Amino acid sequence: MSRSRKLHRLSNPDAAEHRAQRMLFRHLRDDTNANRGRMAKRVRELQLLLAMDPVEFEQLIARLMEAMGMKVELTARSRDGGVDVRGIDTDPFRGGHVIVQVKRHRDTVTPSAVRDLYGTLQHDPAATKAVLVTTSRFGPSSHQFVTGKPITLINGAELVGLLKHHGFHEVFAAARFGADGGPDGEELPPVDVPSEPARLLLHWVGDEEYDIAALVCRGNRALSDEHLVFYNNGSTPDGSVRLLTGYGDANACLMVDFDALPAEADRLVVVAAADTHNHPTATMGGFAGPALILEPGADEDPAVVHLADGAPTNTAMRLGRFDRDAAGDWDFTPALAGYPGGLHQAVIAYGLEVDDA
Template sequence: MSRSRKLHRLSTPDTDERRAQRMLFRHLRDDTNADRGRMARRVRELQLLLAMDPVEFERLIARLMEAMGMKVELTARSRDGGVDVRGLDTDPFRGGNVIVQVKRYRDTVAPTAVRDLYGTLQHDGAATKAVLVTTSRFGPSSHQFVAGKPVTLINGAELVGLLKHHGFHEVFAAARDGAGAVAADGAGEADGLPAIEVAAEPARLLLHWTGEEEYDIAALVCRGNAALSDEHLVFYNNGSTPDGSVRLVTGYGDANACLMVDFDALPAEADRLVIVAAADTENHPGATMAGFGGPALILEAGADQPASVVHLADGAETNTAMRLGRFDRDEAGDWDFTPALAGYPGGLRQAVMAYGVEVDEADGADAVDEAVEVVEVVEA
C-alpha cells in the first residue's frame, strides 16, 4: 500500500536557541554540600509530618484535597473501613469518587497495605479510585501491583511537593528555621523527631497549552530509539512504569498534564525519555493537533529549586500526535533536554510504534498503512 510523501515541518529553533534550551533543562547534580543541605531539610520536613497528631495529619490531607478542587469528607475513625478521607473530584475527564488512606510511616510501606486498599476499593459501592499517601516511600513491588489499576501511590517527597505547590508552606516553617539540626546522613533522629526513610524527590514535568481541546500526554522510557518494554510506555491506560520512576499524576490544577519523573531511579539501561502529546481520536474522530496552541514544558526539578520553562511549536492540523522532545542521559549520568519535534498523522499508535512498542494489529494496522512520513526537526 502506498504512503503519502508529504512533509510536515514544525518550527526549527536556531543553534543558539537549541543550546540554551538544552542548558535550561540540564538535570545537574548539586555539589555535595548543597545536596546534603537539601536532603537535611527534606528529612526534617518529613519528620514534622510524621510527628503530627494522627487526626491533624488526616485533616491536613483533607485540606490539601480541598485545595486541589475536591469536595471532601473525613470518615469516622471507628467505622472507616480502612478509609481515612473521601473526596469527590468533579473534573469531567479525570474526576470520580476517591477514597484515601494515609500512612504516617517511617519505613517503606509494605505491599500488603497497597493490596488491602485495592481490596477496599473493589468492595466500595461508590468509589472509582483509591489513593495511598505516606510520609515514607513505596517499594518496586507496590508500584508493579498498582500498574493498570485505579490506585495512586503518593510518597513522602511527593506529598511535600504537593503541599508546597498548593500553598501549605506554614507546615514546614520549623524545617526552614532549623534544618541544620538534622543529622548529616539525612536519616538520624534530631530534636526528638523520629528517623525516617526518605524517597527520592521526583522532578515534575508540567505541560501547559491553550485552547479548549483535551490532549493525552505519554512518555516512553527508552534505550536509544527503542522503548525498554511495552510497560515502559506511560499514558492514560498505563499510568506508571513498573518501578514507578515515571508516572502520570493529577492534582496540579494550573497544568494541563503532569508527569512525575525520578531521573535517578530510571533503569540503568535507560538513556532516553521521550515525551509525546496526542489527540483523543478514539472519542473524537475528527480531532487533530491544531488546537495544541502555545505549548510550554515546565521542569520543576525539586520543591525548593526554581522551575525551568521551554516553549514549543504549536501543533499542526495534519497531525494527530506530536513528539515534544526528549531527555538524554550523558556519560556523566546527567540528563539534557532537546525539543526534538516531530508530527505523527497516525496518532499515538504511530508514535509509540516508532519506538518499538507493540500494538495489536487490529488497532494499529491502519495507523501504520496510512502513516505519513515525518521529519524530525531537531536532532541532537
C-alpha cells in the same frame, strides 16, 4: 518501522540561551554541596510530617484535597474500612469519588497495604479511585501492582511537593529555619528520604483535550511495552515514570524519578496526543501555545520550554526528549515531530508492536 514526519523546527537559540536551557534541565548530582543542603532540608520537612498528630495529619491531607478543587469528607476513625478521607473530584473528564488512606510511616509501605486498599476500593460501591499517601516510600512491587488500576501512590517527597505547590508553606516553617526539633521542641524522629521525582507539566491554551505519554528508551527503542506510560498504562513497572491527574492548573502531568529509571535506559521521550478514541475527528490543530515545564524538586526553580503549536494534519506530536550523558546527568532537547497516525505511529517509531485490533 514507521518514520516520523518532521513538523517544524524551533528557531535556534543563541549560545547563551542554549547553555542556560541545558543548565536549567540538568539535574544536580548527589555529591554537590547544594544538593546535600536541599537533602538536609527535605529530611527536616519529612520529619515534621512524621511528627504530626495522626488526626492533624489526616486533616492536612483533607485541606490539600480541597485546595486541589475537591469536595472533602473526613471519615470516622476505624469505621470505614481503613479509609481516612473521602473526596469528590468534580472534573468532568477525570473526576470521580476518591477514597484516601494516609500512612505516617518511617519505613517503606508494604505491598500488602496497597493490596488491602485495592480490596477496599473494589468493595466500595461509590468509589471510582483510591489514593495511598505516605510520609515514606513505596517499593517496586507496589508500583507494579497498581499499574492499570485506579490507584495512585504518593510518597513523602511527592507529598512535600504537592503541599508546597498548593501553598501550605507554613507546615514546613521550622524546616526552613533549620530547626532540629518539632513545633513544641520535641526531638524529631529519624526518617529515610525517598528520592524526589520531578514533575513534568504540560500546558496548552484552549478547550481541546490532549494526553501526555512517555517512552523509556535505550536510544530510539523503547525498553518494553510496559515502559510506554500513557492513559492505559499509568506507570512503568518500577514506578519511575507515572501519570498524575489533578495536579494544580497543569493540563497534564508526568512524575519522573530520574534517579530510579532503569540503568539501561538513556532516553525519555515525551509525546502529546489527541484523544481520538473519544473524539475520532480530533487533531493537534487545537494544541496552541504549548509549554513544557519541569519542576525538578520542591526547592528548585522550574524550567520552561515554549513549544510550537500543533498542526491539524497530525494527531500526535513528539515534544522532546531527555538524554542521559556519560556522567549520569539528564539534558532536555525540544525535538518536535508530528505523527499523522497518532500515538499508534509514535509507538511503532520507537520499536513497539501494536495490535491494530
